Amino acid sequence: MKFSSLKWAINDSMTMAKRNILALVRVPTSLVFAVLQPIMFVLLFRYVFGGGAIQVNIPGGYVNYLIPGILVQTTIFGSVSTAIGLAEDLEKGLIERLRALPIARMAVLTGRTISDLLRNLMILIVITGIGFAVGFRPGGGPLHYVEASAIMLAFAYCLSWGFAYIGLIAPNAEAAQAMTFPLIFPLTFASGIFVQVSSMPSWLQGFAGNQPVTMVTKAVRSLMLGTPVGNTLWVSLAWSIGVLLVLAPLTVAKFRRAT
Amino acid sequence: MTISLYTVSDYAVSCTDIVKTYPKGNVRALDGVSLNVPRGQVFGLLGPNGSGKTTMVRILATILAPTSGLATVNGFDVVKQAKKVRETIGLAGQYATVDPNLTGYENLYMIGRLNHLEKAVVRQRATELLEQFNLTDAGHRSLKTYSGGMRRRLDLAAALVGRPPILFLDEPTTGLDPQSRQDLWGAIEGLVETGVTVLLTTQYLEEADRLAKQLVVLEKGKIIAEGTPAQLKARLGTTVLALTFHSLDDAARGAALIADLSDSPANRDGTVVEITVNSGPRTAAEALRRIDAQQIALDGLALREPSLDDVFLSLTGHKAEDVVVDTAAPRGRKDRS
Structure with missing residues (x-):
């Protein structure tokens, strides 16, 4: 790729990302609900299930276990918006207009995933505040907190490229959202997000203990709480890169064929 | 050229x-x-x-x-x-x-x-x-x-x-x-x-x-x-002459009487007969003379600009069908051709 075409590819991606962010700010309803949902999860698990029904053995009790997990779950749910946004743009015919412009084809996908990353960052900041309000007291220090946030945002960003594929094949935005449920529910609930994997039936532990969401959650939780990270940090990053390397080419190929 | x-x-x-x-x-x-x-x-x-x-x-x-x-x-x-x-x-x-x-x-x-x-x-x-x-x-x-x-x-x-x-x-x-x-x-x-x-x-x-x-x-x-x-x-005629007859029978007889006033076939829909003509008023007068001579009753007469339907009728001998080929349309659209 020549330098000038790379420059324009970046310009196109940024223009698309800016447009998506503007739309997000103009129609804040979706952002409001994207924040409300994790708040519900925080309250539900902190006070309903976390009132004693769930026992964990870590300093600070269940709230310190829960919040890092909820943050991971929130960013994963946030990456679903890539599927919805793309399906909407296809439905409206906007992508059709873009196809008749001399833009870098990838810009539609990179612009969308970048704006969803920023959206996830906004939500993450809000939920962090909520976490502190309900008694979350991580001991890992601010630098580790930032590092942990970066790890989960990176994982969610890589997942976005996979959800983009669903956005391309779904007949409309509602269907796109529905199609992501069978993926994100097992991944986030059969994981170490809400309860310790050792409390699950043994047949589930093999999956729940080793799947990527659990690895990311472990890394994030250890960094935030200041406990030993072990290999979870590298395993999480490897998962992120692996997911991106496998799914992004599939999505790009589908985009070239489908639009 | x-x-x-x-x-x-x-x-x-x-x-x-x-x-x-x-x-x-x-x-x-x-x-x-x-x-x-x-x-x-x-x-x-x-x-x-x-x-x-x-x-x-x-x-x-x-x-x-x-x-x-x-x-x-x-x-x-x-x-x-x-x-x-x-x-x-x-x-x-x-x-x-x-x-x-x-x-x-x-x-x-x-x-x-x-x-x-x-x-x-x-x-x-x-x-x-x-x-x-x-x-x-x-x-x-x-x-x-x-x-x-x-x-x-x-x-x-x-x-x-x-x-x-x-x-x-x-x-x-x-x-x-x-x-x-x-x-x-x-x-x-x-x-x-x-x-x-x-x-x-x-x-x-x-x-x-x-x-x-x-x-x-x-x-x-x-x-x-x-x-x-x-x-x-010019191929189509610039005006459409529409005659409304009193009965289906009259419409059939009337259509036959005025058929040669147009280059394209007459379009008969119930008691209404339409032909495309180049000179509206003159053709209308001629049509009226012929119909009157046979003492066929008319309920109405109108001259109007040709529509796309008339173009199709004139070019193909049948009305434009509303075939919706949806495959060309972007997803989620139902009414695009």
Whole structure:
């Protein structure tokens, strides 16, 4: 790729990302609900299930276990918006207009995933505040907190490229959202997000203990709480890169064929 | 013939034997279409829903690849040199594909930046276009406050941000009220004066007549007629004479009596008989004389401008069928041809 075409590819991606962010700010309803949902999860698990029904053995009790997990779950749910946004743009015919412009084809996908990353960052900041309000007291220090946030945002960003594929094949935005449920529910609930994997039936532990969401959650939780990270940090990053390397080419190929 | 003055590359758009088939449902949306669009004028693609107009535009705009055939826009191959084609065209359509969440200005700015214009140039161009299309006051309002006509004007403005020499307008006035339609026609005429070539698809004979210098009539993916609007109308007759008889029996007898007054077959629908004629009043008088001489009772008589239906009836001997070939449309759209 020549330098000038790379420059324009970046310009196109940024223009698309800016447009998506503007739309997000103009129609804040979706952002409001994207924040409300994790708040519900925080309250539900902190006070309903976390009132004693769930026992964990870590300093600070269940709230310190829960919040890092909820943050991971929130960013994963946030990456679903890539599927919805793309399906909407296809439905409206906007992508059709873009196809008749001399833009870098990838810009539609990179612009969308970048704006969803920023959206996830906004939500993450809000939920962090909520976490502190309900008694979350991580001991890992601010630098580790930032590092942990970066790890989960990176994982969610890589997942976005996979959800983009669903956005391309779904007949409309509602269907796109529905199609992501069978993926994100097992991944986030059969994981170490809400309860310790050792409390699950043994047949589930093999999956729940080793799947990527659990690895990311472990890394994030250890960094935030200041406990030993072990290999979870590298395993999480490897998962992120692996997911991106496998799914992004599939999505790009589908985009070239489908639009 | 002016056509002999041009060589092939002098045409703004040129295509040979374009075929587009969809394996799903075995649809042949375009079945060997060849046409040449001279520069600096409006070229009309006239046809009913499902005739292949939109498919043709989408192929020329590099959105869709043809199954076979060759098409060039501004001398560039739409398949092999798609990016070059995209740099020289503007596309606006029936479904104003502007972003409803942004303001008018923001829409133009976005399209301008995606046309790779510098920021300062885009700002100036966006302001200029808003003024040109009477949208200055609404320029910084959300599109949700825009009327259908305003959206369509903005859509056209968006297609012009990059100053393309060739413009594709896909049914630009479908669904608009008469005043908005007039406004848009005026805007299109203004563009052609500045040297822009316009390929226009339409379902309206009136629109093709007003704007197009040359036109082709498409039906079921094939060109069934071409020429200037005047030539087509001469073939068709300029007026429709509609006679309403008292009974079906009378209508049949009446139709036989006046059949030779028109070059094309009479259209009989119940007790109404319609023929297309070149000289309305004179033919009407002659028809009345003949019917009166046979003492057949008439309930009504009317002269009207021919509609697209009349064109089709005259060219094909049957009415334009509303075949909706949905495969050409973007997802989620049901009513696009």
